Amino acid sequence: MAAAITLAADTPALSSADTGFMLICSALVMLMTPGLAFFYGGMVRVKSTLNMLMMSFISLGIVTILWVLYGFSVAFGTDKGSLIGWDGDFVGLSGIGLTQLWDGYTIPVYVFAVFQLMFAVITPALISGALADRVKFTAWAAFIALWVTLVYFPVAHWVWGAGGWAFELGVIDFAGGTAVHINAGAAALGVILVIGKRVGFKKDPMRPHSLPWTMLGAGLLWFGWFGFNAGSWLGNGDGVGALMFVNTQVATAAAMLAWLAYEKVRHGAVTSLGAASGAVAGLVAITPSGGSCSPLGAIAIGAIAGVLCAMAVGLKYKFGYDDSLDVVGVHLVGGILGSVLIGFFATGGGQSTAKGLFYGGGLDQLWKQLAGVGGVLAYSLVVSAILAFALDKTIGMRVSEDDEVAGIDQAEHAETAYDFSGAGGGIAARSAVPAPVAQDSQKVDA
Amino acid sequence: MKLITAVVKPHRLDEIKEALQAFGVQGLTVTEASGYGRQRGHTEVYRGAEYTVDLVPKIRIEVLVEDEDSDQLVEVVVKAARTGKIGDGKVWAVPVETAVRVRTGERGPDAL
Numbered sequence A: 001m002a003a004a005i006t007l008a009a010d011t012p013a014l015s016s017a018d019t020g021f022m023l024i025c026s027a028l029v030m031l032m033t034p035g036l037a038f039f040y041g042g043m044v045r046v047k048s049t050l051n052m053l054m055m056s057f058i059s060l061g062i063v064t065i066l067w068v069l070y071g072f073s074v075a076f077g078t079d080k081g082s083l084i085g086w087d088g089d090f091v092g093l094s095g096i097g098l099t100q101l102w103d104g105y106t107i108p109v110y111v112f113a114v115f116q117l118m119f120a121v122i123t124p125a126l127i128s129g130a131l132a133d134r135v136k137f138t139a140w141a142a143f144i145a146l147w148v149t150l151v152y153f154p155v156a157h158w159v160w161g162a163g164g165w166a167f168e169l170g171v172i173d174f175a176g177g178t179a180v181h182i183n184a185g186a187a188a189l190g191v192i193l194v195i196g197k198r199v200g201f202k203k204d205p206m207r208p209h210s211l212p213w214t215m216l217g218a219g220l221l222w223f224g225w226f227g228f229n230a231g232s233w234l235g236n237g238d239g240v241g242a243l244m245f246v247n248t249q250v251a252t253a254a255a256m257l258a259w260l261a262y263e264k265v266r267h268g269a270v271t272s273l274g275a276a277s278g279a280v281a282g283l284v285a286i287t288p289s290g291g292s293c294s295p296l297g298a299i300a301i302g303a304i305a306g307v308l309c310a311m312a313v314g315l316k317y318k319f320g321y322d323d324s325l326d327v328v329g330v331h332l333v334g335g336i337l338g339s340v341l342i343g344f345f346a347t348g349g350g351q352s353t354a355k356g357l358f359y360g361g362g363l364d365q366l367w368k369q370l371a372g373v374g375g376v377l378a379y380s381l382v383v384s385a386i387l388a389f390a391l392d393k394t395i396g397m398r399v400s401e402d403d404e405v406a407g408i409d410q411a412e413h414a415e416t417a418y419d420f421s422g423a424g425g426g427i428a429a430r431s432a433v434p435a436p437v438a439q440d441s442q443k444v445d446a
Numbered sequence B: 001m002k003l004i005t006a007v008v009k010p011h012r013l014d015e016i017k018e019a020l021q022a023f024g025v026q027g028l029t030v031t032e033a034s035g036y037g038r039q040r041g042h043t044e045v046y047r048g049a050e051y052t053v054d055l056v057p058k059i060r061i062e063v064l065v066e067d068e069d070s071d072q073l074v075e076v077v078v079k080a081a082r083t084g085k086i087g088d089g090k091v092w093a094v095p096v097e098t099a100v101r102v103r104t105g106e107r108g109p110d111a112l
Helices: A016-041 A046-076 A088-093 A109-131 A137-160 A165-169 A177-195 A211-233 A240-267 A272-289 A295-312 A315-319 A327-345 A364-394 A401-406 A408-413 A426-431 A438-445 B010-023 B067-081
Strands: A078-080 A084-086 B002-008 B029-035 B042-046 B049-053 B056-065 B089-095
Touching: A016 A046, A016 A109, A016 A211, A046 A084, A046 A088, A046 A109, A046 A137, A046 A408, A084 A137, A088 A109, A109 A137, A109 A177, A109 A211, A109 A327, A137 A165, A137 A177, A137 A364, A165 A364, A177 A272, A177 A327, A177 A364, A211 A240, A211 A272, A240 A272, A240 A295, A272 A295, A272 A327, A295 A327, A315 A327, A327 A364, A401 A408, B002 B010, B002 B067, B010 B056, B010 B067, B056 B067, B067 B089
Parallel strands: none
Antiparallel strands: A078 A084, B002 B056, B002 B089, B029 B056, B042 B049
16 A cells, blocks of 8 residues: 555546445445454453443544544655655645545545545554453543554554555555554553453453354454455455455464364364454454465465464463453464564565565565564554553553442443343332323323 | 252253142242252363353252152152253252241141
């Protein structure tokens, strides 16, 4: 994805087909955020279900506004020192013509901007899975606003903006393994190292309250991911988008099967949570790599991610950090795997001509990928930890221990996910029936 | 009088009810319960984290009977509740001093 709004002499004409395809892809990516909310929402306990949903949903509000105001300009405006972009016409999306095309493509700038907006929305939502049950909602909202401003918008420029250091170095990130998944996973790790563990971590059982929700969410993510991945070639008709679609499907299938096989060997059972998690791990891993590997390479990348991510989710118990829903284990580890494996599996026949180690390319692409991974990981981890620390010292990041134990839904949202008054709360439910309103009584009297 | 209490697998409720009716029992009380016996509960695995679920769902059935029916009724319940697998539950009988039918005030065996 190249930046710069200037129209080159050979700029292709606007294509209705490409534009329509990209609008649909944008809508598919939008669906991933509520899908993620279901994926995460099913994995938490009953008492914090709504909070988990809201942590994703609020991103649709906050990030959308900031993206239009200045985010698009920072991410995809004219490069400033390889670190950020800026373009006055992008501020408020105010200086853009209806039929003005995105540089080198057949789709309007507006379409590119809205497609990229959906990536910006889901990335902070991914972080929320690590923070389940314990973060003040206002602090989370402030974190999202600051994090996209200081981390996501610049990192998107590094990776995808013309002039960004990773882009210029030749780091391959087809649809966001670096900018989205490593970025979110590293941020999650940075924040949880600051805010600490849930009350009862490693002591109380914290079983998922609705695995059907989690399966539904994983299914929606898988579906939306076709827009995320295949759409990232921006409707360009040279077949790479179609290759990406195929690779997305096969890597995800391979990762699910690999995770389940690992589970069967290691724990003796084939679980639904494992199937959902394996699928997401495969989707994450193929995101950066799917435009540059073959379908057989995608199967290998998916299978590797399925097994290693299944192993990685246990790291939190080993090292004692409370990554509630395994954002580090799935997104950070899966993102790193997908990005680094490009250095092995790139065929030179897809998104770029760069070849990986297995295709005679030597170590050249591998070290570039490692540089991209390392740079984004370190920046996101450090800045996110500093942001969490600053918010904790000012408005406070965590709810009180009492509220956490009683349930964050009630404390932060004055709601609960389910009405259990029919089961065991019969007396309370009867006394809570509202008295008939005065008007009705008068009608009866009359 | 005796109070027969059975804590058994929920899916055996219908068989036990039918057996009690066939025996001539007029009324019973059923409550949802949870618990474990000698073999404890079961293990669940979530992303590799194993949780031991000790308290498994049970039902608790209570029946008041006259002394002379007690032993036979315990056998009836045990037979109807048995699956032969782990977790079939327990049945026991305890003496009851008084029973009163609330509607009429009848006492003792007349209240059953």
